[in-house]
Amino acid sequence: GAVVSQHPSWVICKSGTSVKIECRSLDFQATTMFWYRQFPKQSLMLMATSNEGSKATYEQGVEKDKFLINHASLTLSTLTVTSAHPEDSSFYICSARRQGIGYEQYFGPGTRLTVT
Amino acid sequence: KQEVTQIPAALSVPEGENLVLNCSFTDSAIYNLQWFRQDPGKGLTSLLLIQSSQREQTSGRLNASLDKSSGRSTLYIAASQPGDSATYLCAVNDDYKLSFGAGTTVTVRA
Numbered sequence: 001g002a003v004v005s006q007h008p009s010w011v012i013c014k015s016g017t018s019v020k021i022e023c024r025s026l027d028f029q030a031t032t033m034f035w036y037r038q039f040p041k042q043s044l045m046l047m048a049t050s051n052e053g054s055k056a057t058y059e060q061g062v063e064k065d066k067f068l069i070n071h072a073s074l075t076l077s078t079l080t081v082t083s084a085h086p087e088d089s090s091f092y093i094c095s096a097r098r099q100g101i102g103y104e105q106y107f108g109p110g111t112r113l114t115v116t
Numbered sequence: 117k118q119e120v121t122q123i124p125a126a127l128s129v130p131e132g133e134n135l136v137l138n139c140s141f142t143d144s145a146i147y148n149l150q151w152f153r154q155d156p157g158k159g160l161t162s163l164l165l166i167q168s169s170q171r172e173q174t175s176g177r178l179n180a181s182l183d184k185s186s187g188r189s190t191l192y193i194a195a196s197q198p199g200d201s202a203t204y205l206c207a208v209n210d211d212y213k214l215s216f217g218a219g220t221t222v223t224v225r226a
Contacts, residue, residue, distance in 0.1 A: 043219055044214075
């Protein structure tokens, strides 16, 4: 149990366009989901914490107008990269925490975004 | 702000040797600590999770210890195999968020 999926697994988009990444908890309800970014040969950096039904909390230095997060249900959170630029190219990973059960996070397989 | 450090950054060993990976963190007020494995271009695979009240966790050839008071955790991998080659990440859970170390990249030579 505790499976998290992401879609798409990879995406290439042109500079200036927007791209949406989905994160789903497949077999559990997640009141909280997290979005991370990982640049090549670097570790994961938390971008934002997403709570179902409320606004996301962004980490310092993350532009909330550029990285739009929506957590409309207990199994789905989306990250939209607006007006993408080549410097937004990265590996985006989401995680989910089970409703009411501990603090463990379950990770999705990641989405590779390349902006040309 | 929690700072997580992993030493060494890279490690190369011959097959069969035991691996010792170190993780240190600055704030000992944690809920748990987790070790992950990441293969190139892939997501994270959870290896072991140690609750703050525990001293160690074991799974097969893997053993992780936690000394919360000194802010240290060690991951031991016994009898390494080429398939153990990957990057190993340590993550500390505090304030409901995970803080990751930069990882140790392990190469096991056949």
